Amino acid sequence: MTRKAILRGVGHYLPDRVVENAEMETMVDTTDAWIKSRSGIERRHFAAEGQLTSDLAIKAANAALEDAGFSADQIDAVVVATSTPDTTFPSVGTIVQGALGTQGFAFDVQAVCAGFVYAMSTANAFITSGQANRVLVIGAETFSRIMNWEDRTTCVLFGDGAGAVVLEGGDGDAGILSTDLNSDGQYRDLLYVDGGVSSTQTTGVLVMQGKEVFRHAVEKLAQTAETALEKAGLSSDDVDWIVPHQANSRIITRTAQKMGVSMDRVVMTVQDHGNTSAASIPLALSVAKSEGKFKPGQVIVMEAIGGGLAWGAVVLRL
Ligand code: UT7
Secondary structure, three states, X not given: OOOEEXXXXXXXXXXXXXXXXXXXXXXXXXXXXXXXXHHOOOEEEEOOOOOOHHHHHHHHHHHHHHHHOOOHHHOOEEEEEOOOOOOOOOOHHXXXXXXXXOOOEEEEEOOHHHHHHHHHHHHHXXXXXXXXXEEEEEEEEEHHHHOOOOOHHHHOOEOXXXXXXXXXXXXXXXXXXXXXXXXXXXXXXXXXXXXXXXOOOOOOOEEEOHHHHHHHHHHHHHHHHHHXXXXXXXXXXXXXXXXXXXXXXXXXXXXXXXXXXXXXXXXXXXXXXXXXXXXXXHHHHHHHHHOOOOOOOOEEEEEEEEOOOEEEEEEEEO
């Protein structure tokens, strides 16, 4: 039996402040009807002033640890997926480690909206190679801090939040069955932040060619999910749940259609969270678990795409 990374716990945290589409109407030239019909988003959460990405990550991590029944000192690696760290360095991972008292090592992975899939794949590699046994994988973002509030085509789409999972090495049928990672740097201008340490010495704001990203998403997400399933020796028929990156309900629906998976097997939280980038998949996982959706033995496919472009998928048996 080969060693696998088994899902032991899931948790999430959303900041208290909920911003409904109606409030967006007071901030930019937009309408609830446009946002809902083009993206599926109805509301999003924004972090409070002074509330940092690591604050959200720590709360989500504590919830996942509690769900797993582990104490922080039983964790030997922390991998945080984020593009909105508290500061340029140290990593959010080490801030979480310092706050919780986890053992071993901690660091960040930056693959924008595909970050959680990349972080899961990284954690899986540590576990299957024996370099770590219990890994906390977190997706945490404060995208509200990198919005251009003059650009109605992007600022209505994003939100803040964090989700976390605890993975543990073990034998048996359950665990991560396969991962598939891809990127293509020729598309870097489709989705980027126009500032940074080495270029402008400012944080910058998000810039997106939404239509183009949409086109790539629809094409590439089903492709990577199917490749990951093939690597696991499975097909779409074996999928109990798709837990997709939550950017746009139309992308989620079209990807499921392409894969031949009915919508009652797709977890959708974009209406309540907006696009929380690397946090969106673990947030959706945690919400679905708390609603009692998951059963032991079920197969989950997670898929995501974002800036880079970077995209990928993870197949997990519960
Ligand atoms: O998470 C990382 C990956 N990101 C994504 O997956 C996002 C991918 N893209 C999308 O989700 C969609 O492309 C958007 C939701 C961003 C936009 O939807 P769309 O159907 O592609 O709309 P569009 O950009 O073609 O805009 C259609 C119209 C335009 O007006 P005209 O030129 O047709 O007169 C826009 O000016 O909608 C207008 N528009 C708005 N109207 C009201 C754009 N933003 C807004 C707005 N409110 N907020």
